[in-house]
Amino acid sequence: MARIGTVHCYGRFAIDAVSGAEAVLGDREVVTCPTPESFLAELHRVEAVLGLGMRVPDWSAAPRLRLIHLVGSGADSIVPAHGLPPDVQVAGARGLSAPAMAEFALAMLLALAKRLPEVLASQRARVWERHRPVILSGTTLLVAGAGPVGREVARRAGALGMTVIGVRGHPEPVPEFDETHPAARFAELAARADAIVLAVPATPRTRHLLDGAVLDRCRPSCLIVNVSRGEVVDEHALAERLRAGSIGGAALDVFEKEPLPEDSPLWDAPGAILTPHVAWSSPGYSRKVVELFARNLERVERGEPVAHPIDLTRGY
Structure with missing residues (x-):
C-alpha cells in the first residue's frame, strides 16, 4: 500500500512527544495542530494522526485518513466517531503505562x-x-x-x-x-x-x-x-x-x-x-508512544492490522 508521507499531531502532549523524537518517524512530514480549529482545518489531508480528544463532527471530511492513533488507552476521547470509514484503523497505547x-x-x-x-x-x-x-x-x-x-x-x-x-x-x-x-x-x-x-x-x-x-x-x-x-x-x-x-x-x-x-x-x-491525573506518567512514556505510532504506521502501510487496536464499538 502507499506510504504515509505526512503525519499530524493533535494536542500539546502529542506535539511535545514528537518534539525531539522526529527521527523515529523517518522523513515523514510532521504537522502540529495545537488546537481543535487547526486540526479541523487540516482534515482534508490527514492520513494519520497522533493525539487525544479529537472531537470531529464528521470524519468523512478526512477522505485520506488511514490511522487514528491515541496517546492513551481509552476510546472515550473520540467516541462517537461519526462518519469514520470502516477501513480506518484505530490504535491506542494500551498497556504502555x-x-x-x-x-x-x-x-x-x-x-x-x-x-x-x-x-x-x-x-x-x-x-x-x-x-x-x-x-x-x-x-x-x-x-x-x-x-x-x-x-x-x-x-x-x-x-x-x-x-x-x-x-x-x-x-x-x-x-x-x-x-x-x-x-x-x-x-x-x-x-x-x-x-x-x-x-x-x-x-x-x-x-x-x-x-x-x-x-x-x-x-x-x-x-x-x-x-x-x-x-x-x-x-x-x-x-x-x-x-x-x-x-x-x-x-x-x-x-x-x-x-x-x-x-x-x-x-x-x-x-x-x-491527584491530578498523573498515575500513567513515567520517564520515557512519550518516546514509547511515538515509537508505537511509528510501528503502526509501517503496519498500515503494509496492509497489516495495527498493534494495540481499539474497538470503537466496545470503547477500548
Missing part, C-alpha cells in the same frame, strides 16, 4: 492503609497524634478490570500478601488473580473486599460502576483507589460516605471534570487523596 499505574495504585493503597492523610493533617497542625495504620497482608482486594493495568495491580498486591479478586467482561480466569468473576458480580463482590481498585475503561457499562448502592454494600473500613476514568465513580455519593465515615478512605487520580472544580465536595472529604 500499566506498570506505572499499578505502582501508583499500590502506593495509594498503602498511603490509605497507613493513614497518611490523617498523619499529614496532624503534622501540619503540629499535633502529636497517633493514627492507627492497618496492614494489607491477609486482606482481600477487588480489582475491577483485568486488562494490563488490572493484572499488574494483581501481581503487586499478591506480593504484599493480599488475596486478589478480579472482575472482567469475559468469564475466563486470569492467572494473576486468585479468583476471576464476571463483571456483573462487581456489586456482590464489593461486600467481600477490604480494598477496591478501579482499572476499567470508560464505557456506558462502567459509568458510575461504583455508585451509592455499591458503596453502601462495602465494609466501613474499605479503601478505594480509582486510576481508570472519573466517570466510573459517583463522586458525590463517595464524598457523602467519606464524610459519614462509612468508607475507610479513597484515593482518586481521575475525575468526571478535570481540573476538579473548586466546589467539588471531594476536596475536603476526610480520608481522601486527590
Whole structure:
C-alpha cells in the first residue's frame, strides 16, 4: 500500500512527544495542530494522526485518513466517531503505562492503609497524634478490570500478601488473580473486599460502576483507589460516605471534570487523596508512544492490522 508521507499531531502532549523524537518517524512530514480549529482545518489531508480528544463532527471530511492513533488507552476521547470509514484503523497505547499505574495504585493503597492523610493533617497542625495504620497482608482486594493495568495491580498486591479478586467482561480466569468473576458480580463482590481498585475503561457499562448502592454494600473500613476514568465513580455519593465515615478512605487520580472544580465536595472529604491525573506518567512514556505510532504506521502501510487496536464499538 502507499506510504504515509505526512503525519499530524493533535494536542500539546502529542506535539511535545514528537518534539525531539522526529527521527523515529523517518522523513515523514510532521504537522502540529495545537488546537481543535487547526486540526479541523487540516482534515482534508490527514492520513494519520497522533493525539487525544479529537472531537470531529464528521470524519468523512478526512477522505485520506488511514490511522487514528491515541496517546492513551481509552476510546472515550473520540467516541462517537461519526462518519469514520470502516477501513480506518484505530490504535491506542494500551498497556504502555500499566506498570506505572499499578505502582501508583499500590502506593495509594498503602498511603490509605497507613493513614497518611490523617498523619499529614496532624503534622501540619503540629499535633502529636497517633493514627492507627492497618496492614494489607491477609486482606482481600477487588480489582475491577483485568486488562494490563488490572493484572499488574494483581501481581503487586499478591506480593504484599493480599488475596486478589478480579472482575472482567469475559468469564475466563486470569492467572494473576486468585479468583476471576464476571463483571456483573462487581456489586456482590464489593461486600467481600477490604480494598477496591478501579482499572476499567470508560464505557456506558462502567459509568458510575461504583455508585451509592455499591458503596453502601462495602465494609466501613474499605479503601478505594480509582486510576481508570472519573466517570466510573459517583463522586458525590463517595464524598457523602467519606464524610459519614462509612468508607475507610479513597484515593482518586481521575475525575468526571478535570481540573476538579473548586466546589467539588471531594476536596475536603476526610480520608481522601486527590491527584491530578498523573498515575500513567513515567520517564520515557512519550518516546514509547511515538515509537508505537511509528510501528503502526509501517503496519498500515503494509496492509497489516495495527498493534494495540481499539474497538470503537466496545470503547477500548
